[in-house]
Amino acid sequence: MGFKYSVGMKCRVLAPYIAAAFLLVGIATAQNKPATEKKDPLPLVKVASNIAVNSQQQDLDGFLAVYVDPESWASALKDGDLGPFLKVKEQKPGRSAVLFFPANKETGICVFFDGDSPVGVTAAKAKNGKIEAGDISAGYKPLAKEMLNDTGQEYVFSKGDLATDDGQPLEGFQVTRASKKPAN
Numbered sequence: 001m002g003f004k005y006s007v008g009m010k011c012r013v014l015a016p017y018i019a020a021a022f023l024l025v026g027i028a029t030a031q032n033k034p035a036t037e038k039k040d041p042l043p044l045v046k047v048a049s050n051i052a053v054n055s056q057q058q059d060l061d062g063f064l065a066v067y068v069d070p071e072s073w074a075s076a077l078k079d080g081d082l083g084p085f086l087k088v089k090e091q092k093p094g095r096s097a098v099l100f101f102p103a104n105k106e107t108g109i110c111v112f113f114d115g116d117s118p119v120g121v122t123a124a125k126a127k128n129g130k131i132e133a134g135d136i137s138a139g140y141k142p143l144a145k146e147m148l149n150d151t152g153q154e155y156v157f158s159k160g161d162l163a164t165d166d167g168q169p170l171e172g173f174q175v176t177r178a179s180k181k182p183a184n
Contacts, residue, residue, distance in 0.1 A: 048098035075168035
């Protein structure tokens with residue numbers, strides 16, 4: 001009785017080695033990818049601007065928008081301008097915020113996100129030159145559907161780099177009203 005070596009037998013013998021090779025290639029490829037790819041915050045900033053305008057009846061022309069991602073939240077909590085707003089909601093995975101301030105910092109608006117979904121907004125105006133934490137928390141509103149309505153305002157968001165008080169980099173955007181194109 002001789003041993004018969006068939007094509008089917010070759011496949012069964014080689015299959016574990018082929019599977020192992022694919023596994024090793026997959027592991028090597030995964031190791032060459034960046035650990036976390038940062039998402040572009042601009043879509044969230046645009047949604048937040050709509051919410052800010054609708055909830056506060058505030059034109060954002062000339063405001064600075066600051067995006068706080070989940071990884072920067074702890075550092076931003078310690079920041080003198082951002083922290084009082086961020087304390088309204090607890091830090092958790094996937095939570096981010098977009099804050100809007102005019103140059104004089106007389107007003108602050110903060111829109112909170114869980115993942116890509118907005119969940120609420122808070123705002124406060126300065127009294128005696130300073131925004132008080134109690135005014136910020138009292139101004140919190142859960143997201144209402146009408147806050148997502150199109151405002152008719154078109155803004156241009158010019159990207160720039162910012163940092164928290166302790167040096168953590170953040171993404172910022174200078175907000176300007178888009179100029180109307182002349183009719184032909």
